[in-house]
Amino acid sequence: MANTGKTPSSMVAFCTRPWHSLAALLAVLVFATFAWGFYLLDHYKDDGFFSGYDDLSISGFLLRDVAGIPNSQRLLSLVPPAVVGVSDRGVNATVLASGAIVGANGYVLTTLHSVASLPDIDVHVRTTTGVKRYPAQIVKMEPKHDLALLKMRTGDRFLFFVMAGTQAMPVATPVFGFGYGVRGGTVFREGRIVGNNISLTTEASTISHLLASDAVYSWEQNGGPLVNIAGELVGISIAVTSPSGQTQGYAVPAHVIATHFQDVVKFKIAPPPQVPPAAVQQQPPASTMGTLVAAPYAAAVAMPRQQLPPQQQQQQPSAQQPASAPWWAMARAQVAREGGNIGMNVAAPAGVSPAAGALPVMPAVPVLAVDADHGFELSIGGYQVGNIVGLALLALISGVVGGMMTMGGGVIQVAGMMIFFGYGMYLIRPVAYLTNVFVYGAAAIRNDRAGLVSWSNVRALAPWGVAGVVIGYFIGNAIDDAIVAIILGLFALLMSLKGLHEIFYDKKEKDILVSANAESAEAGDAAVDELLGEKKARAVTPESADHTRNAILGLPMGLVSGILGISGGVVEVPLQRFFGGVSLKNAIANSSVLVFWASVGGAAVAFTHGIGTGLIDWPSPLSLALIMVPGAYVGGLIGARLMKVLPLIALRWIYTAVMLATSIKLLSVS
Amino acid sequence: MRYEKCVPCSRTIGWVGLVVNIVLTAMKAFVGLVSGSQAMVVDTMYSAKDVVTSMLVIIGMSVSDKPLDEQHPYGHGKIEFVLSLIISVVFLLVTGYLLVHAIQILVDPERHRTPHIIALWAAVVAVAVNIFMYAYAKCVAAEVNSPMVRTLAKHSHSDATASAVVAGGIIGAHYLGMPWLDTAIAVFETLDLLYLGGGVFWDAYKGLMDRSIDTPLRGKIIALARSVEGVVEVKQLRSRHVGQEMLVEMVIGVDDALSVEEAHLICEAVKTEISRKLAHIGALHVSAEGCAKAAPASARRNAGSDDLVSELDG
Structure with missing residues (x-):
């Protein structure tokens, strides 16, 4: 006690000193400690300190699965379980749109126009036991960006997409457009970003801050994920019919999605693309993969490699081929029969499309257009x-x-x-x-x-x-x-x-x-x-x-x-x-x-x-x-x-x- | 006590200490688990110990102060020992588990992890809070001269030291490239806690076994009894703790020529003398026996009492 015993009884009494402010300060400090702790709990995924946490993200699997840079073939084998189909609840309901799982506990993003008029929504997910249908409901809508966030009604856990940093997405970045095909197959196309920060006027509304990509070519990709080489979600694809009847591919970028939906889903935002070599080495070896994740999903990842029909992997028709037109007609007919109306994005005649039939490349837009409207706002707890x-x-x-x-x-x-x-x-x-x-x-x-x-x-x-x-x-x-x-x-x-x-x-x-x-x-x-x-x-x-x-x-x-x-x-x-x-x-x-x-x-x-x-x-x-x-x-x-x-x-x-x-x-x- | 404010201050400090320690316990446990700091988790046990001690004092004051009843003619004081014993066993088990855990990590270099920096912050905050509580309790202890508050001050002081050590460990782990330091400090602190917890356990055990009160205190009682006019010798002294109180039975020797009435008066005088001079005397039973040779009391008074303690102890 001698070292800190500075308060002998002859000294000034404690209560005559300015202890009130000191006590208040300490209380604030304690409170701040708790606040920091809760913030860490909330954001541990973003905090570099907790890099070794167990996760079900696609990019995590890519890194874990094979060391080195993932290629498109590996993407194709890993991504499909996180690409889902969205349909009405009927027994024979056709898949009307694709979707992307963005949260391990069953959050799905898709386009709003695809689901807005459906009384009941089912989400089709590829699992170890074949395609499984989960009932789902809309948790949040964002009509300005034609997005809907669905929650599958289940306690199961799913493989999900990590959000890519898309604030400044350079044109010509390679991307991969995924979709859930009508027959349950994977629609896939490799392409590039051909434009960014685009505003698109459709018959229904104007959607701003879009990316344009030639990787989106089919209606079946509507609502599906646009993925980068690391398996991160670049955006949610929107397929638009141009006045000349051709399909144009756009995507709502990930940072816009994060801005509008992070109050519901705590998205995992991908770290900057340069992965330090040390971090890669720290990843557990591939042989331990099964122990790191819930058992069914470890298998779910392995499954599509055998199940995916080879012809679908090669399915990369030319851009102008209206491959999905018959499907679209069928889906429409079915929904109409049930008294609904299926939304469709049709570009307005005076749209931004500069040349009919071609994807709008925006020459006026600088290559690195930074979107200042999204993601730069201060946020508290998401x-x-x-x-x-x-x-x-x-x-x-x-x-x-x-x-x-x-x-x-x-x-x-x-x-x-x-x-x-x-x-x-x-x-x-x-x-x-x-x-x-x-x-x-x-x-x-x-x-x-x-x-x-x-x-x-x-x-x-x-x-x-x-x-x-x-x-x-x-x-x-x-x-x-x-x-x-x-x-x-x-x-x-x-x-x-x-x-x-x-x-x-x-x-x-x-x-x-x-x-x-x-x-x-x-x-x-x-x-x-x-x-x-x-x-x-x-x-x-x-x-x-x-x-x-x-x-x-x-x-x-x-x-x-x-x-x-x-x-x-x-x-x-x-x-x-x-x-x-x-x-x-x-x-x-x-x-x-x-x-x-x-x-x-x-x-x-x-x-x-x-x-x-x-x-x-x-x-x-x-x-x-x-x-x-x-x-x-x-x-x-x-x-x-x-x-x-x-x-x-x-x-x-x-x-x-x-x-x-x-x-x-x-x-x-x- | 120089100020009027000291009276309410002395009444509230127990509760203030309890609340502060509960908050600190929660904070340290939370931060320790979030940050992955072994030492911080162990440090939690210091605050938890203070919480439990405060609660025991409060329970001790309410339950053991319950009046005697037919089922408990000796009062309810032993509830404190029973509770202390149970709690100290739980405390020792938890601390032991933490020790084993910390050692396991310490010997496995692959599991050495630098804790998150929040642990350092929390440790510094804990030190600050404990120093504040120490200054507060020290003042109250000095002004109202309460041993209980002095204990509180002592605990706050040792807690501040413990948290400072934790902070040092995290600094070492973070900035000096010694990730094992945090765990090493956890091991060190669990050992300290085991020692402290062992002390609590031993005290409770002694109390339950009706172990006699400490030798110096017994000497004091004997000396006090002898100082009373008419007491020839202290023939027997039996003592034990019941809660915060001591129960004492003694047989004194008086001149066998005295009447029963006179002997009784001497016994009463002994009782008054002892309970006036010593605190925490719960019950004092004095009986007198005649003894053959009555030496003058004043001659015996100067004789050292220490050597008598051993021969008289019953």
């Missing part, structure tokens, strides 16, 4: 700062709307995540449940402190609410996102109508509001107590007496919440008021508690079922919720404050306008 702000803002707005009128916040949140961020309902639902757990938990505590919650009522209804949300969750999973969007739009429409009603029949409503305010909380409770026979026979099975009534009061809210991911207060408050005969304030208070319990149930089911079946990964919904919860909470407080400050009529106009806009947007999109 989220771009812009996205974080956007999500927080959305949560804030939904909170304000919810706090203002005590309903409709959930609709804004879910609709916003769907429309502006392109997330699928499978991801939105758990996020929404979690957000509601926090927001309504806080509201429930507030309401309980104010003595507004009639617990006897709530206790009887809560199980029904939870049951409803569980049933709703599974119903919601079974139905299509488009249908959910329509229902959601109808709800928003209903709410805007209600807003209008309140604006024009102000007098009457106001009376009720005032009387509800004037009534004490006990009066509401008394009414409920009376209705439930609480007063007279407290001990004699008061709650079980009326299951039908409880079910009517509790179940619909749960169902709505489960299917749509909204709080369900929209349904519950009127039910409580007009069917349960509770005053408005009590109705809102009771609903907040019910929503809380329903959301707890929903979150529990969504996470256990979702993770168990491979529907979701736990980090993405959790981190989304973490971003949104504070915004929603603060928004709720602001909304409640606005309710007191702004004139009621103005609030109602704002509310009605917002809801109307939401409903129009939702209904028009779907």
Whole structure:
């Protein structure tokens, strides 16, 4: 103790020194340590220190398999398990597009137009036991780049692509276009990058920042991977029909993909191409490959070498041969028969294509065009700062709307995540449940402190609410996102109508509001107590007496919440008021508690079922919720404050306008 | 105690220490596993030990202070020994495992890996936090003169040293090209921890076996008893620990001409004297026996007591 014992009792007492700031500093340092640790956990794939981690990436296999520089033949033998086909769910459904596995736990990228109109999606994967079909759903859409991220509904692990660095992709870089052929074979062509940073105007939209490549020649490659010599994903191919009827090949580059989807998938971004010789030597020898990966996939890698028909390996028709035209006609016919419409990228007549029939080489573009729009943004935990702000803002707005009128916040949140961020309902639902757990938990505590919650009522209804949300969750999973969007739009429409009603029949409503305010909380409770026979026979099975009534009061809210991911207060408050005969304030208070319990149930089911079946990964919904919860909470407080400050009529106009806009947007999109 | 603030300060420091050590334990374990630093994982055990010690003190204060009841006429003090024994066994097993693991890595040069640099950062942060806690506890210990807080200060000091050693090891591994140093320090620290844990185990074992209290303390008790007017000799002294307290039974020799009433008064005087001068006396049982020759008490008072300890110890 002598060496550091500088504090004899005669010295200045500890508490008289500036220890506060020191303690705060230490706390920050400890916090920073944890933050760093979690960052490392999150990004260990990018950190050079953890190079020896076990991975299922194609490029990892290429390096591991044979030392030295991989050639195209080796690519052809390794890549196919990560190239998938995407089809409708029918028994004989034709593969409509290719896709690329970009995450070991079953994330698939493909073109959005290929899957947008499919009610159910199946992904065809080559495995050791032949082609296996996995049900999949859209996790996130990015219409601007015609991309869709799918998640296969399974806990299996897959060989996947590492993202290549494509910010400055030189023209003439050799690339390999892969596709999943109609009969399950591999469509493959070696080519080059012939243009970069291209904007393409199709009939549907304009897609920017594209690469052009002559390695994409067939419709079957649509959505498939464009791969470089190291087996890294350069881009997702888009095949476009030029006005003259020829197929032109483009690709959405990897850095654009990473920018838009890294909030869901933690992509492994390839290190710079110069692999130091030492790193290659450190790779385990080929003989240990089987022990390094999950058994089936070690075999899956070996399999295609025997199974791939030799003629397909040689299948490299000339660029102008419209090899897939018959297939395309067939696929279209099939989808049309089922009432759908298969998207097709057709270049607009006044497109950028400089010469008909030839691939657009952009002479004006410098060879090293650096895309400054993507990938240079600061990102935190995989989220771009812009996205974080956007999500927080959305949560804030939904909170304000919810706090203002005590309903409709959930609709804004879910609709916003769907429309502006392109997330699928499978991801939105758990996020929404979690957000509601926090927001309504806080509201429930507030309401309980104010003595507004009639617990006897709530206790009887809560199980029904939870049951409803569980049933709703599974119903919601079974139905299509488009249908959910329509229902959601109808709800928003209903709410805007209600807003209008309140604006024009102000007098009457106001009376009720005032009387509800004037009534004490006990009066509401008394009414409920009376209705439930609480007063007279407290001990004699008061709650079980009326299951039908409880079910009517509790179940619909749960169902709505489960299917749509909204709080369900929209349904519950009127039910409580007009069917349960509770005053408005009590109705809102009771609903907040019910929503809380329903959301707890929903979150529990969504996470256990979702993770168990491979529907979701736990980090993405959790981190989304973490971003949104504070915004929603603060928004709720602001909304409640606005309710007191702004004139009621103005609030109602704002509310009605917002809801109307939401409903129009939702209904028009779907 | 110079300030009014010292009173609340002395009450909260136990909890502050507990919370700080829990956070440090979590941080060291987390960083140790993420960074792959053996020494950092072992260093976790130092903080974990402090957490457990603090908890034992808290449990000791609540459970062993429970009043006597019919089932436990001697109180609940031994719960502390039982808990210490169990915890020290677990502690020794975990530390032993870490030792074996560290040695296995140490002897296999292929497994020597430089830990991630985050471990160095975390070690430095841990040193800073422990120095802060040391200064804090030292101040409280000095102002309120609490041995328990002094122990806390001592632990913070040794933890800071341990973390500093870890930091040194990582610096060596990182910047001096000695990746084995981290593991070597892990081995060294596990040995230190085994020694410390062994001490806790031995104390708990002694307590459960009703081992007598330390010789110097026994000498003190005998001397105190003898200093009382009317005590001719200390015939027998039996002592044991129950939790934080000591239970003492003694037989004193008094002049056999005295009446029972007088002898009893002398016994009471001995009790008062001892419990006034010594802390942590849980129960003190003094009985008197007559003894033939009554030497003047003042003459005996000066006699050294150390030689008597061995012959009287029961």
